[in-house]
Amino acid sequence: MSLPHVPKMDAKPVLAPTVGPPIDRSRTYPDAYPPYMHNPHASSPPRCASDNDFVQQPIVLPQPAIKKFDGDPLNYWSFVRAIESHVHRRTKSEESRLVCLLQYCEDSVAAKLEIYSKDTVSGYSKVRSRMYYDYGRPHIVANACERRLKLFPPVRPDRPKELMGFSDLLEKCRSSLEDFQEYASLNSLDTLKHLIGKLPVDLQKEWVERSFQVLEETGRQPGYLAFTSFVVRCARVANSLFGREVVYEAVHDKP
Incomplete structure (x- = not known):
């Protein structure tokens, strides 16, 4: 018994389902593969350059300028x-x-x-x-600091830059004396009274309250270092953006 004749059909490959979006060849390599894959002898991507591949170049710093000593x-x-x-x-x-x-x-x-x-x-x-x-010598530096601070003119309440100048001088004296802790002359009651008198009246009142609070908490009267920190903070506040605006309005609103 002969089987019926079945016509042959052209075989078509069975394609696996595509996972993910199709490759946009216009945004990748021409053949959608990295160049190293066209080389049949290449088994891995080319090695990236490391820090060891670069020659360390010496950095030449500019020669610093030394300010001449003026005897101060x-x-x-x-x-x-x-x-x-x-x-x-x-x-x-x-x-x-x-x-x-x-x-x-x-x-x-x-x-x-x-x-x-x-x-x-x-x-x-x-x-x-x-x-x-x-x-x-320590006592010479301390005496120079005391002399410079006492010669500084009183700070006017409507001049924040003057307060900043006084603050800078206080910090400079603190920096000059911190290596040998020679604050005895600046911690004297007479010197502190003189320095407090340089401040505007409102800051003098604020310092009196602050020093009394420290005295109650520690049993000690605050000295030069505490006074310097107080003036530095007040100067920064007065010279801030809103600090200058308040001073300007206070001066121009006076009758």
Whole structure:
């Protein structure tokens, strides 16, 4: 018995269902595959450059400018630190150190130190010792701070910049004295009264209340450091955006 004839049909491949959105070939590589996949010998993507592939280039910093010493004891220790960092540590030649040190002094200071310029062996050490004796000893710096603070003019209530200037001077004196904690002269009752009198009346009243609160809490009268922190905060508030607006309105609203 013969089977019926079945006509042959063209076989079509069975396609697997597509998962995800179709590939937009216009937004990828021309053939929708990374270039390394066209290389039959490539088994992995090319290696990305690492930090070790780059040559470390030295960074050349600009030479800092050292401000000349003008004989003010308040500037002595900052000047010494600059000389130590940018002159003393960069050369072992005593003669070179001496020449640079004298060049970074104002004429009025250098004139007193030129007597050591001929001593190329120990002249640098002698100049450093003389400068410390004349400008850097603790009591000299403390007396200079007290003198500068007492000469500062009283701060007017409608001048926030004057209050900021007084604040800057207080902080500068604190920075100059913090290395050896020489605050005795500034903590005296007479000096504190003088400094409090520099403030406007409203700030004087606020300081009296603040100091009395500290006295009740700690049993000690606040000294120069506490007063400096108080003035610094008041100066920042007065020179803020809203602080200046309030001062401006208070001045112009007066009859």
